[in-house]
Amino acid sequence: MDSMITAAARALAAGDLLGVLNRVALREDPPALALRGIAMARLGDFARAKALLQKAARGFGPREAVARARCIVAEAEIALVSRDLGWPAKSLEAARATLERRGDRLNAAHARHLSVRRLVLIGRLDEAEQTLAEIDPSPLPPALRAAHELVIAGIAIRRLRTQVARTALAQAARAARHSGIEALVAEVESATALLRAPAARLIARGGARLLLLEEVERLPATGALIIDACRNSVRTADAIVALATRPVLFALARALAEAWPGDVSRNALVARAFRAKEADESHRARLRVEIGRLRAALRGLAEISATADGFALLPHRASGIVVLAPPVEERHATLLALLADGEAWSSSGLALALGTSSRSVQRALDALASAGRVQSFGRGPARRWVTPPVPGFPTVLLLPAPPPGS
Incomplete structure (x- = not known):
């Protein structure tokens, strides 16, 4: 040389x-x-x-x-x-x-x-x-x-x-x-x-506050039943139920948790889980089926009891029920969390990181670009997507992570 x-x-x-x-x-x-x-x-x-x-x-x-x-x-x-x-x-x-x-x-x-x-x-x-x-x-x-x-x-x-x-x-x-x-x-x-940035939002008894990552880590030690909307799971300090592939069950669990210690009406649960404006008999029948499935999934952690108006979630041994949610909740939040690292991503890289199809990612990117949230440069395989970092955007708990309990 x-x-x-x-x-x-x-x-x-x-x-x-x-x-x-x-x-x-x-x-x-x-x-x-x-x-x-x-x-x-x-x-x-x-x-x-x-x-x-x-x-x-x-x-x-x-x-x-x-x-x-x-x-x-x-x-x-x-x-x-x-x-x-x-x-x-x-x-x-x-x-x-x-x-x-x-x-x-x-x-x-x-x-x-x-x-x-x-x-x-x-x-x-x-x-x-x-x-x-x-x-x-x-x-x-x-x-x-x-x-x-x-x-x-x-x-x-x-x-x-x-x-x-x-x-x-x-x-x-x-x-x-x-x-x-x-x-x-x-x-x-x-x-x-x-x-040092807010990593999640704690929702309990009608109130909400931001948590740092170390506070999220300590949360299971409080003895609460945690409805984790960042990982779509229900967990305590020593048990976890993954509901990431069962969005209807998780939507029901979160609605019941946010109302705890009160109950949620059947019409409200139908609207939350099925996105129906009005509940008819078919919706009520489906709600009964899904509530039964949720009871089976949460067996050992909590009970779901029927009330005059709807249903209520009752923890077995937990000291209370809290919901752990991202500080900002919006459509395509996980995609924005990846882009918030300031690097220029390819659509194929985003698809790999999110574990979804390139077509789904491209549709999401097009929607965000139309709204002015992201921008691209280059063409074909060299095309890259970027977004200006949003102050305080919750990236940590939306990043790819191992399945709950691993």
């Missing part, structure tokens, strides 16, 4: 992107193309960066497998940052294995971190934790150590482990400052702000 390439690589490691371009901007050899591609990616020109890295990878010969693997890792990082989560994970794993075999352990660790971050974004937290456990953070340089701690914090936030998240973010902040990379320092500060 010549001295100019060495100097450019050192500038890149220090976050001096203009220094990189000053040294290799006019060169077309594969190492220079790779360094330019990484620098352009960090400057936000992902399309140009991807083209440069692909050209560099093609230019490396068969004896330069490590250099080609590094280009694949850099391409994967671009895809992750641009929220194109459909990139082939197997290619990244093959590149990581090549780097590991050839002794490039730092770039191999970086590749593994990219895999973990993708798993976190799509809510596969168990796999993310298992992969992260295979990484020894002690020999990592400051920038990679900060990335490692950010991943730990991201998993902890989604699992409602606020103390673990706080500790990891503090360590990430120290490592980021030590690295001298301002963009990394800003990323840590942005993640830390999640712990």
